[in-house]
Amino acid sequence: MKLRQIAFAAEKLEPAEEILLDVLGLEVGFRDPGVGHFGLHNGVIPVGDNFLEIVAPEAGQTDTAAGRFMARRGGDAGYMVLLHAADAAPTRARAEKLGIRAVWNTDDDGAVATHFHPVDLGGVILSVDSFAESPDPSEEWSYWRWGGPDWLSHVRAGLTEAMVGMELVNPDPARQASTWSSLLDIPCLAVKDGFDMPLPDGGIIRFRATGKDELPGIAAIDFRMVDKAESLSRAKAHGLPTDADGFTMMQVRCNLI
8 A cells, every 4th residue: 555646625726736846846747637527627746656636626616525625624725645555446345344435436447446535534535546557556656547647757856755654633533543544454553642554665644633723634744855945945935834844835734854
């Protein structure tokens, strides 16, 4: 199992995309026409062999799931986590036994992909996907359909080398960690301030308690940097909240390692 993609929802694709690309030194690798099914348009951005994505409602679309999510969050925010499995079918079967609802799925051309209901997963959409073209997700540069046909040519590593972890917050992190652990069949470890789920590929998902006035959802993403100082300088130039170890954008803390 590999943490492969994290998506933000934005009211408008620009300027959010432009700022994120500049601060992390990245490039859009694909615009997926398939998200039009949800009334959205997007940019998929390779970060090493993982991905960030920004989705936004298309012009004239006033009633989308992403739009309703942002209305609850009060603006742009972290929206969705996508995991790459060797075979996603067992995860789908466990979800049915656990009563975790699917909001979308596909079994098309060797894909097994399911979006699970955010209410059942603690405030974030989770997708667990597998592809016949990439039976080993731990293999570097493995196939990822949602990255598009030519994403490798858009990898830029001058500032940011990789996306290596993330943090979720919830009023009951023990319950959320237990739910994710049961669904994914991956153990969680109790730590001083919450629970950690080390992933087989070396990544990590952390489960922590919400702070005062903080809503459940994606709280942080960890990036391994080539030039942390330059990224922080660019974040400051865009007026983003920064400190010595990261910046905040679209209600998500970006930890620069």
